Amino acid sequence: MRLFILLLTCAISISVTAQNDSKSLATNINDILEAWHKAAADADFDAYFNKMTTDSYFLGTDATENWNYKDFKAFSKPYFDKGKAWSFSTLERNIFVEPNASIAWFDEHLKTQMGICRGSGVLILTDDGWKIKHYVLSIAVPNENVSALTAMKKEWDSTQMKKMLLSNRY
16 A cells, blocks of 8 residues: 555656756747847847748748748848847747646737737757747638638739649649
8 A cells, every 4th residue: 555655646746847847948939039029029130030040931811921941030130130030929829848848839819010920830849949940820810700811812912832842843
């Protein structure tokens, strides 16, 4: 019986420690994401891109915006050089951490110049700490506006889909 109580106590202790570690990791990741968004708002190019892996991808709101790290830096540089990149503030965020704590993913709603946007991404633990490996930004469209938006972009989408099918990367 004593052995059972000892094992049960150890299991509960490990579970609580794991939950606390997970909360601590989520807090750390939240801080990194907040600093990343702040670096863009402050037009701090180095701080912004130092939060990303050098093999990361950024998918923007336009279907043609599928940038690797190098291309995203080239696209972004003129905005940062002008002292005005973009300013996103967090409305809400969910963070999920893999049990072995080397991969995390998140989704977030952001207040932006485009209204409410949704971001989602993946972070990996590197020798330099947590880094953003993949980020997707999308404009949140209310369901009641989807028909009008779909009609507005129908021609562009048709042309773009043909281009995408011709250059299928798989």
